[in-house]
Amino acid sequence: MVEHSRSRPDALINLDRSVCYNRGMVAKLEKKPSPRQRLLAAADELFYNEGIHAVGIDRVIERAGVARGSLYYNFSGKDDLIKEYLLGRHASWTGRVDEQVAKANGPAEKILAVFDALGALFVEPSYRGCAFVNAIAEAPVDGPEIRAAAHFRSWLHELFGNLTAELPVHNPQELADQLVILYDGAVAGAQMDNSPKTAATAKTVASIIIGASLGRDLPELERLQLTAD
Amino acid sequence: MVEHSRSRPDALINLDRSVCYNRGMVAKLEKKPSPRQRLLAAADELFYNEGIHAVGIDRVIERAGVARGSLYYNFSGKDDLIKEYLLGRHASWTGRVDEQVAKANGPAEKILAVFDALGALFVEPSYRGCAFVNAIAEAPVDGPEIRAAAHFRSWLHELFGNLTAELPVHNPQELADQLVILYDGAVAGAQMDNSPKTAATAKTVASIIIGASLGRDLPELERLQLTAD
DNA sequence: ACTGATTTAGACTGACTTGTCTAAACACAG
DNA sequence: CTGTGTTTAGACAAGTCAGTCTAAATCAGT
Numbered sequence: 125m126v127e128h129s130r131s132r133p134d135a136l137i138n139l140d141r142s143v144c145y146n147r148g149m150v151a152k153l154e155k156k157p158s159p160r161q162r163l164l165a166a167a168d169e170l171f172y173n174e175g176i177h178a179v180g181i182d183r184v185i186e187r188a189g190v191a192r193g194s195l196y197y198n199f200s201g202k203d204d205l206i207k208e209y210l211l212g213r214h215a216s217w218t219g220r221v222d223e224q225v226a227k228a229n230g231p232a233e234k235i236l237a238v239f240d241a242l243g244a245l246f247v248e249p250s251y252r253g254c255a256f257v258n259a260i261a262e263a264p265v266d267g268p269e270i271r272a273a274a275h276f277r278s279w280l281h282e283l284f285g286n287l288t289a290e291l292p293v294h295n296p297q298e299l300a301d302q303l304v305i306l307y308d309g310a311v312a313g314a315q316m317d318n319s320p321k322t323a324a325t326a327k328t329v330a331s332i333i334i335g336a337s338l339g340r341d342l343p344e345l346e347r348l349q350l351t352a353d
Numbered sequence: 354m355v356e357h358s359r360s361r362p363d364a365l366i367n368l369d370r371s372v373c374y375n376r377g378m379v380a381k382l383e384k385k386p387s388p389r390q391r392l393l394a395a396a397d398e399l400f401y402n403e404g405i406h407a408v409g410i411d412r413v414i415e416r417a418g419v420a421r422g423s424l425y426y427n428f429s430g431k432d433d434l435i436k437e438y439l440l441g442r443h444a445s446w447t448g449r450v451d452e453q454v455a456k457a458n459g460p461a462e463k464i465l466a467v468f469d470a471l472g473a474l475f476v477e478p479s480y481r482g483c484a485f486v487n488a489i490a491e492a493p494v495d496g497p498e499i500r501a502a503a504h505f506r507s508w509l510h511e512l513f514g515n516l517t518a519e520l521p522v523h524n525p526q527e528l529a530d531q532l533v534i535l536y537d538g539a540v541a542g543a544q545m546d547n548s549p550k551t552a553a554t555a556k557t558v559a560s561i562i563i564g565a566s567l568g569r570d571l572p573e574l575e576r577l578q579l580t581a582d
Numbered sequence: 583a584c585t586g587a588t589t590t591a592g593a594c595t596g597a598c599t600t601g602t603c604t605a606a607a608c609a610c611a612g
Numbered sequence: 613c614t615g616t617g618t619t620t621a622g623a624c625a626a627g628t629c630a631g632t633c634t635a636a637a638t639c640a641g642t
Binding site for chain 1: 403404406407482483485486487488489490491492493502506510527530531533534535536537538539540541542544545546550551554555557558561562565
Binding site: 410411421422430431 | 598599600601602603
């Protein structure tokens with residue numbers, strides 16, 4: 125029985141790390157990625173753009189330029205590939221958000237920075253909605269999408285939960301729930317209406333409810349409300 | 354042939370085609386629905402619960418208790434069935450929202466009534482997210498889902514656009530955009546987190562931003578903000 | 583150069599997909 | 613009753629699906 129994909133060094137998202145220049149040709153820095161990496165890249169593109177169910181294995185291996193056997197050597201099957209695809213989306217997006225949040229100063233600004241990250245995402249021409257929302261929409265009840273989506277949602281709630289905990293508000297958890305709704309609404313609206321401006325609109329509402337939660341007596345939030353209008 | 358698909362729970366469960374104690378005689382009340390109606394009911398249930406792509410027409414005709422040929426006699430193909438399925442979802446939901454809104458008194462209350470309708474929807478055990486968001490997630494670029502979803506989004510924007518136009522606010526269109534985001538966020542969050550309370554949370558935020566748009570000087574909205582906290 | 587791990591190309595299975603077609607039965611109106 | 617429109621059961625085509633398997637080639641480490 126051919127054994128499956130155990131966690132190998134290039135398994136995760138660091139796609140650029142194993143660019144080994146040890147392959148005879150010294151001048152060529154750009155070595156072709158491993159079949160596993162090419163499969164993940166092809167799956168990411170195809171699954172996200174056309175839907176998981178609509179893309180067959182043959183399309184993935186063709187796009188990756190990889191033999192059929194390599195897929196089943198590196199992954200246990202399509203479900204495994206789906207799982208890794210969603211794990212990659214999770215890691216990629218959380219990294220971008222964390223980076224954007226880290227650059228902001230102050231708890232309220234860090235919250236608003238999340239919506240800036242959304243705005244940068246929405247303007248990308250490849251944007252086609254939240255990969256996890258889309259995956260859940262077509263997922264079977266026992267599919268690998270369920271776990272991955274639950275993992276992602278935990279991250280999202282913890283993100284706003286941690287950020288609102290830094291604010292001197294009466295009920296930070298309630299504020300976090302409200303911000304999650306704004307996040308989800310911006311994500312869904314940007315896809316359904318093909319309008320990236322939902323990020324800015326959600327950010328405006330976010331500044332309003334942050335101000336409302338703070339009782340509107342903090343000068344920094346007063347300014348936020350003004351600039352939002 | 355003109356019958357449009359109202360999502361009717363009656364034809365969903367009883368598929369027995371041999372309950373013909375009413376053959377040609379009286380008892381027109383309990384007459385079996387037409388094959389077309391049974392096909393639409395079966396498609397509505399299966400497409401919504403398991404995804405359009407994941408459900409084959411064999412599953413639909415089996416659930417409807419209808420011969421294969423009847424499907425292609427009443428519909429031009431699966432795409433036609435998908436189109437009618439989404440048209441039915443559109444009509445059913447807009448009817449429910451209009452009803453709920455009509456019962457409310459006052460422009461602000463009518464807006465908040467939309468979120469009450471969402472709350473009633475989310476607590477239904479069959480709720481599995483917005484049929485149009487789910488359909489778009491797995492739709493091919495030339496699929497019938499695109500048109501249907503665009504039609505639905507137009508309705509949604511007009512709904513809040515018309516409601517906010519009744520309010521004495523400075524920028525009703527901006528408020529409408531914000532309310533759409535709250536609507537979308539409640540819908541997405543209720544599905545992804547399996548928590549119907551997103552409707553109440555979104556309603557709270559809606560009352561806040563309505564109050565903010567009104568300048569917080571209307572007594573009715575002051576009360577809304579208080580009860581929301 | 584030897585060895586084991588990995589990749590390749592392709593045949594192949596069995597199940598599933600949408601859609602067409604046939605032949606017969608049924609429904610109902612004139 | 614007859615004729616037209618509708619439904620039924622099932623076979624059938626042509627394609628796609630995920631997954632297995634073989635046999636040879638190529639890789640990397642020693």
